[in-house]
Amino acid sequence: MNGLRTYFLETGQLSLFAFRYFKEVFKMPFETKELLRQCFLIGNKSLFLVIVTGFIMGLVLTLQTRPTMMDFGAEAYMPSMVGIAIIREIGPVITALICAGKIGSSIGAELGSMKVTEQIDAMEVSGTNPFKYLVVTRISAATLMLPVLVIFADAIALLGSFLVENVKGHVSFQLYFGVLFEHLEFSDLNPSVIKSFFFGFVIGLVGCYKGYNSKKGTSGVGLAANSAVVMASMLVFIVDFIAVLISDIFYNL
Amino acid sequence: MNAADNDQKILIEIQNVHKTFGTNAVLNGFNLKLYENENLVIVGKSGSGKSVLLKCIIRLLTPDSGNVLVLGKNIPELKQNELDKIRTQVGFLFQGSALYDSMTVRENLEFPLRRHPEKLIGHDVDTLVKESLQSVGLEHTIDLLPEELSGGMKRRVALARTLILRPKIILYDEPTSGLDPITAKEIIQLILDIQKKYDTASLIITHDMDTARVISNRMIILIEGRDYATGTYEKLSKSEDPKIKAFFK
Numbered sequence A: 001m002n003g004l005r006t007y008f009l010e011t012g013q014l015s016l017f018a019f020r021y022f023k024e025v026f027k028m029p030f031e032t033k034e035l036l037r038q039c040f041l042i043g044n045k046s047l048f049l050v051i052v053t054g055f056i057m058g059l060v061l062t063l064q065t066r067p068t069m070m071d072f073g074a075e076a077y078m079p080s081m082v083g084i085a086i087i088r089e090i091g092p093v094i095t096a097l098i099c100a101g102k103i104g105s106s107i108g109a110e111l112g113s114m115k116v117t118e119q120i121d122a123m124e125v126s127g128t129n130p131f132k133y134l135v136v137t138r139i140s141a142a143t144l145m146l147p148v149l150v151i152f153a154d155a156i157a158l159l160g161s162f163l164v165e166n167v168k169g170h171v172s173f174q175l176y177f178g179v180l181f182e183h184l185e186f187s188d189l190n191p192s193v194i195k196s197f198f199f200g201f202v203i204g205l206v207g208c209y210k211g212y213n214s215k216k217g218t219s220g221v222g223l224a225a226n227s228a229v230v231m232a233s234m235l236v237f238i239v240d241f242i243a244v245l246i247s248d249i250f251y252n253l
Numbered sequence B: 001m002n003a004a005d006n007d008q009k010i011l012i013e014i015q016n017v018h019k020t021f022g023t024n025a026v027l028n029g030f031n032l033k034l035y036e037n038e039n040l041v042i043v044g045k046s047g048s049g050k051s052v053l054l055k056c057i058i059r060l061l062t063p064d065s066g067n068v069l070v071l072g073k074n075i076p077e078l079k080q081n082e083l084d085k086i087r088t089q090v091g092f093l094f095q096g097s098a099l100y101d102s103m104t105v106r107e108n109l110e111f112p113l114r115r116h117p118e119k120l121i122g123h124d125v126d127t128l129v130k131e132s133l134q135s136v137g138l139e140h141t142i143d144l145l146p147e148e149l150s151g152g153m154k155r156r157v158a159l160a161r162t163l164i165l166r167p168k169i170i171l172y173d174e175p176t177s178g179l180d181p182i183t184a185k186e187i188i189q190l191i192l193d194i195q196k197k198y199d200t201a202s203l204i205i206t207h208d209m210d211t212a213r214v215i216s217n218r219m220i221i222l223i224e225g226r227d228y229a230t231g232t233y234e235k236l237s238k239s240e241d242p243k244i245k246a247f248f249k
Helices: A004-023 A032-071 A075-116 A119-125 A130-169 A171-182 A186-213 A216-253 B050-055 B082-086 B105-114 B124-134 B151-163 B179-200 B208-215 B233-237 B242-248
Strands: B010-021 B023-033 B040-043 B064-069 B090-095 B171-172 B199-204 B218-223 B226-231
Touching: A004 A130, A004 A186, A032 A075, A032 A130, A075 A119, A075 A130, A075 A171, A075 A186, A075 A216, A119 A130, A119 B090, A130 A171, A130 A186, A186 A216, A186 B233, B010 B050, B023 B050, B023 B064, B023 B199, B040 B050, B040 B179, B040 B208, B050 B064, B050 B171, B050 B199, B090 B151, B105 B124, B105 B151, B124 B151, B124 B179, B151 B179, B179 B199, B179 B208, B199 B208, B218 B233, B218 B242, B226 B233, B226 B242, B233 B242
Parallel strands: B023 B226, B040 B199, B040 B218, B090 B171, B171 B199
Antiparallel strands: B010 B023, B010 B064, B218 B226
């Protein structure tokens, strides 16, 4: 019973936190410099990890799928099958999970330690709105940067997939991507990019919520980072499920 | 100086403030008046509610009941934009300095200034930053990060950041705690110099009686959440009340 109460309390507080974000995001003055700095930190610092993961994802998916497709004599469909799987689902979700770990934990820990060392209080007593400077910029940056990272991850994963096809099946670059783009439609790309914005939003939101409300003490910082990753990862799957349901209504998947 | 005897302007007036956490009544009908140009020291044991009191003055915490009048405005009743205006006139020196650790000293000082352009009239940011750092004798640290500073230097930079908005009142939360005796003396002297230079009133909370002796014009002893005794250091140190005497042993 207590667990259920905590669950609803947390959901309510997170919703209020999100509501406050929407209330503050359009209010002047805008912290543009800090927003750009956060975009750089979130985008640039996650790029290498996303590229490596995307490349391995493409390689592995193609290597694992190829024998089965060959059994059915359907290796000609490899580019379209792997491409659609990566772009529709695997690319966005894996990238979001990696970012939940990297971005969610770093935001949670940073804001948590600022809270513990009274830096957030110091901003507040100087007549500055710390929510606007710290929270609005980070959530907005995560929302804007995640689709960019997803597009990078998709492109690199497709390149990895092509390399396997090229080595194992002697498929040329033109042929691989020709087949891929023949089967790929905007209905595959649009929902995937749109849901990436929501993935970025929940990762930024949860990281900021956990850090901003972390309890006093150094153990609170670790707890904020850890719970930010767990909660953001779970929310990524929930958002993905909702996104697939909505995409099905609009694009008849 | 005994400010209470003079006809001086009251900058902060706290009337019958109560603050409870769960079942623990931290402030239990506390009262104080801070006068212009005064150094008022509040002493109390650790955990007696001194920091809670300071946080109620600047509304980092809201009292359960009572009035907190700062520059004539009742803080718990103010709207956010009114509160922000008052906050630019009240500096706060945190016990742990609370410097923004991702920013250099220059950026730390620029941060409040850039968000309050009305404070810039007739000055540029760079001049004000350098002037504030000069006041605390740390111009050479301008491009350093807080992690490169010692504890005493951090406290000085935090004071410079507080000064940059030219506050009328400065609230000090244990300004000498965690510092060695020599650095603590330097910080005390700095507080006195700054008060003279900028005509500020100071509300200082401490449990260190040496600090209280040197710095205070008037003292309040905080016991059981109330302003148990008020007076000058000399007067209180001669008290026969065992609860007061315990502070001077």
